[in-house]
Amino acid sequence: MARVLVILVHPTLHKSRINAALAREARQVVGVRLHDLYAAWPDHDIEPAPEQSLLAEHDVIVLQHPFYWYSSPSLLKEWFDLVLTFGWAYGPGGTALRGKLMVSALSTGGPAEAYVGGGERYALRELLAPVDQTAWLCGMRYSVPFVTHAAHRLDAAGIAAAAARYRATLEALVDGYAPPTLRAAPTDELGALVAREGRV
Amino acid sequence: MAGGMFEQALVYLAAGLVAVPIARRAGLGSVIGYLGAGVVIGPSALGLVNDTESVLHFAEFGVVMMLFLVGLELEPSRLWRLRAPIFGTGGMQVVGTALAVGAVALAVGMPWQQAVALGLVLSLSSTAIGLQSLGERGLMHADAGQKSFSVLLFQDIAVIPMLAIFPLLATAPVVEAGAVDGPPGWQLALQVLGAIVATIVAGRFVVPPVMRLVARTGQREMFTAAALGIVIGVTVLMTRVGLSPALGAFLAGVALANSEYRHELEGDVEPFKGLLLGLFFMAVGSSIDLALVGEAPATIAGLVGAVVVGKVGLLWLLARRTGSSPAQAWTFAISLGQIGEFAFVLLAFCAQVGVLPASVTGPFVVVTALSMAVSPLLGALDEKVIQPRLAVRAVSGREVDVADDAPQVIIVGYGRFGQIAGRFLRAEGVGVTVLDVDADQVDVLRKFGQKVFYGDGSRLDLLKAAGAERARVLLVAADDHAKVVETVHVAKRHFPHLQILARARGRTEAYDLIEADIAGVFRETYDTSLRVGVAILERVGRHPHQALRAARLFRKFDERSLAEMAAVRHDETRLVTTARERIAELENILKADHEGESELRDSGWDAEELRKAAQR
Structure with a gap:
């Protein structure tokens, strides 16, 4: 059993469709703890200590957020800055996160074709390079991402299907499923992998 | 009367005190308890009381008061919504x-006037039993409720x-002088x-200023006197012109429903x-003629x-x-399947004005x-047998209209402090009910259309009337700390269940509330x-962020230090040390923060x- 922490980062959850649905699903998975970052620090005044102990208590860190401007809502950037500190997460003595698994669970407005790269576009894998590099510096494995594309166009059935995919993925992670890293499988998507391979 | 007034009162009070708890324990309503007590002490059983006629007459005043309260609940706007x-x-x-x-009734050969009267009387259900049983089952906001x-x-x-x-339907000569013997025709109508x-004009324009005067005296019993005075005054007026006192009380209630003194009057x-x-229910119980049941048990049971x-x-x-x-x-259907308590009044009234003969009433x-006695039993049947069969699912999500009247938040004290919170909450569409003790303040605020009521929020009955049983949050923001x-x-x-937030002026007051x-x-x-x-920091050159x-x-x-000091504050010496330690520690931390050496929080933004x- 792996201890899974889902860090939900969404500034307007009450208006969200897909991320709210995924969060609802995550709350129901045994072995998963959901941490709503905007609820914990509504004034953006992140305290590193409690966040760090939360990270230390879990084996898998899922960062769930919309892929705003090919990145994340601003609070997650601030979280990276203030929580993953020198001497704790990296640098001399910074071993607290070593060996853990980091997973991005993203929703995008554009369809999958918009993220395959080529021409003047960048592939999703390239856009995730900063997170990949951050995980690497902290000694974490960075999984292939869980992605819900074209989230604006999903109807109720589409949202329900995405939620079910998310649930299966989280359950697999709790069961100890070790997904390939983004580096090893640059074009794979975690939800599809779980669906294909079944649970370990 | 058997014995003097006090002996009679003692019998009624004792019977109620014994029977009501028993009935409630048995899962029946208090109404059943009162009725049962009435039967037992009545002339056809123990005979501890007699002259129930005049007691009934006196206790009918309870019904008048009930209608006054019904009227108070009936804000014209709420009436319109529903x-x-x-x-x-x-x-x-x-x-x-x-x-x-x-x-x-027609089919069994009653005259049409009697059939109409009986039909109307039997169409009524019991407010007391219906709403009480639904409330106990938590169904008031469900569709059925x-x-x-x-x-x-x-x-x-x-x-x-x-x-x-009813008087117009009379088929028999009038037994007692009632509504009919006033001056006839246009004069009566005008009266x-x-x-x-x-009544309406007085309720709107005369009573509020009088209540304001009463409120300024600050004497509780003056309020009680004023409230009773209103009800009795209306009763006297209506009886004079030959109308039902209940109607008058109801109208007075509606006229006062929008007043800031509504909750106070209710209380x-x-x-x-x-x-x-x-007393009314007991009097009804003691007037039940057990001999009648004994004579024709099958007929009564069948009916x-x-x-x-x-x-x-x-x-x-x-x-x-x-x-x-x-x-x-x-x-x-089951909640309202009984005949209501008003039927007692109406049946007595029908007999009095000669609509229905005593053989019917x-x-x-x-x-x-x-x-009414059968009703709670059927309610249990519904809850235990019918509902499980139908696998009822709780109604969720959609708020019903009636619930709008139940505030989510109650604010006690609406001065400088409470007002800002209240205005903000209203702007965000949160239902807020306000209680304040300053009559002038309440008056001014109501002129600006705010839903503010006069009253002392530390009184249990007022909190209840303001909806504390269903509200989620209580903000106590009164000026007076003891209050x-x-x-x-x-x-x-x-x-x-209430989440209580409170205002404190300074640290000492905060300690009391932290302790609570x-x-x-x-x-x-x-x-x-x-x-x-x-x-000021910005003006002396510190970066705004x-x-x-x-x-x-x-x-x-x-x-954090406030909470810690609240815990040790009864220990003088420790308080002093803790306070000193805290101040020293706080200075250090702020100094460190300022000098950019704080590892506490911002080190990730700090290249130092x-x-x-x-360099190492």
Whole structure:
């Protein structure tokens, strides 16, 4: 059993469709703890200590957020800055996160074709390079991402299907499923992998 | 009378005190307890009381008070919002039931006047039993609860025209001088109209200023006197012009429903109403002629069965036709399947004005009482057998209309402090009810259209009237600190579900409230002072973002120390040491923060550590 922490980062959850649905699903998975970052620090005044102990208590860190401007809502950037500190997460003595698994669970407005790269576009894998590099510096494995594309166009059935995919993925992670890293499988998507391979 | 007035009073009080707890323990309503006690002490059983006629007459005043309270609940705007269910569903229920009963009565050979009167009387259901049982089952906001409330409301209103038209249906000579012997024709009509207009005008324009004067005296008993004075005054006026006192009280209630003294009046009249209604039910119980039941048990049982089955059936059909699920329809129908307490009044009235002969009213008083006794049993059947069968799913999500009247938040004390919170919450669409003790203040605020009531929030009955049983949050923001603490304790003891937030002036007051262990304590000038501090820091050259973060750190730290000091404050020496330690520690931390050496929070934004590491 792996201890899974889902860090939900969404500034307007009450208006969200897909991320709210995924969060609802995550709350129901045994072995998963959901941490709503905007609820914990509504004034953006992140305290590193409690966040760090939360990270230390879990084996898998899922960062769930919309892929705003090919990145994340601003609070997650601030979280990276203030929580993953020198001497704790990296640098001399910074071993607290070593060996853990980091997973991005993203929703995008554009369809999958918009993220395959080529021409003047960048592939999703390239856009995730900063997170990949951050995980690497902290000694974490960075999984292939869980992605819900074209989230604006999903109807109720589409949202329900995405939620079910998310649930299966989280359950697999709790069961100890070790997904390939983004580096090893640059074009794979975690939800599809779980669906294909079944649970370990 | 058997014995003097005090002996009689003692018998009634003792009987009620014994019977009501027993009935409640058995899962039946208090009404059943009172009725049962009445039967036992009545002339046809133990005979401890007699002359129940005059007691009944006196206790009818409880019904007048009940109608006054019904009127108080009926803000014209609320009435308007519920107009469709009240007049549609309620109207269909009364007319449908009256027609069905009337048809049966005609078929067994009653004259049409009697058939109409009996049909109308039997169409009524018991507000006390219906709403109480639904409330106990937590169904007031479900479809069944909402419909029941609407129908009962319509019935309460319908009683008034019934009282007016029954004398016109008289088939026998009038037994007692009633409404009919006033001056005839236009003069009577004018008197009646004048009395009604006078009541409404007085309720709107005369009573509020008088209440304001009374409020300024600050004497509680003056309020009680004023409240009783209003009800009795209306009763006297209406009796003079030959109208039902109940109608007058109802009108006075509606006229005062929008007044800032509504909750205060409710709180004052409620206990009198409760006691008098209890007495009324006991008097009804003791007037039940057990001999009648003994003479024809089969007839009485048959009548009870026919009435209850008929009413439940009609109500069920009505609920289904107006869009209820089968499960909700059963709960609704069974909740209202008895004959109401008003039937006692109306039957007595019918006998008095000669509409129905005693040979009809006698058995039907018994049938009414027995139908009320059967009702809680049917309710248990619905809860234990019918609902599980229908696998009822809780109605979720959509808020019903009636619930709008239940505030989510109650604010006690609406001065400078409470007002800002209240305005903000209203702007965000949160239902807020306000209680304040400053009569002038309440007056001014109401002129600006705010929903503010006069009253002392530390009084349990007022909190209850303001909706504390259903509200989620209570903000205690009164000026007087002793009052704040008292209110917090009362609310904590009686409404454990409420999240209580309170205002404190400074640290010492905050300690009291932290000790009371409530959801939040807010020092009134704290945030503003800190913001001034931030503004000054900026003006002496600190970067705005850094100034703001320093203030937040200061605040977090200070709140933590406040809580710690509250825990040790009864120990003088420790308090001094702790305070000193805290101040020293706080200075260090703020200094460190300022000098950029704080590892506490912002090290990720601070290149100092990295520079030092690079130099090593």
